[in-house]
Amino acid sequence: MAVKSLTPYPFAPKDTVDKFPAPLLYIGWEDHKLFCSPVCVPMPPTTTFGDLVRGTLPGIYSAHPDFARIDWAQTEWFLSGQPFTPDMDKTLAEHGIGHKSAIRFRTPGLTGLNGSCF
Template sequence: MTVKALYDYKYPASDRAEIFGTDQLLYVHWLGNPLFCSAACFRAPQAMSFADFVAEMVHPWAASDPDFDPASISGWQLFDEVFDPGDGSKSLKDLGVGHKALLKFTTD
């Protein structure tokens, strides 16, 4: 449902990029898992490698599902586009993963 303000709304969003400095917010959604019906939000440094982000942030979160196997992660998407992080050594920023981006993955 949309909401129409009855006055000019002049308050800046409290989650805008400049507040986080060299960090950023990233949303991660495990597609098809009924335990995680929506994306989780992580605060991560822009310079963090994709492999470190997955190992240090995504794996511990996903491990709350007892059936999670880190080796089964596949099918990464950035928003709705196929996303190939390569070997994972590039930083989130270098891969084009920006503030408040939505990363999605599936498992085999």
């Protein structure tokens, strides 16, 4: 988050990429409040988007009954607040996804437990 200070506010950030095993990536599933906030995971920049979807997301979200019903071809993706269409064969770095980027995804037709988020 950017800081606008009225006076000098020098400080060294404590969460720079060199302090983690891999760049941090925030991931949030829209309309699924079983998960109260985006999760934050270290993701190597060489990870393909397809590996993120097939390998990482199930470990995070598969406890939700809707997860098995996701139609990934219809999923809407957002990168740092802007809609984007990922290429499953490209790496996170090739998508411009870096340290502390935020990815959100929306799954049309799936709106939380028993449609609780409509």
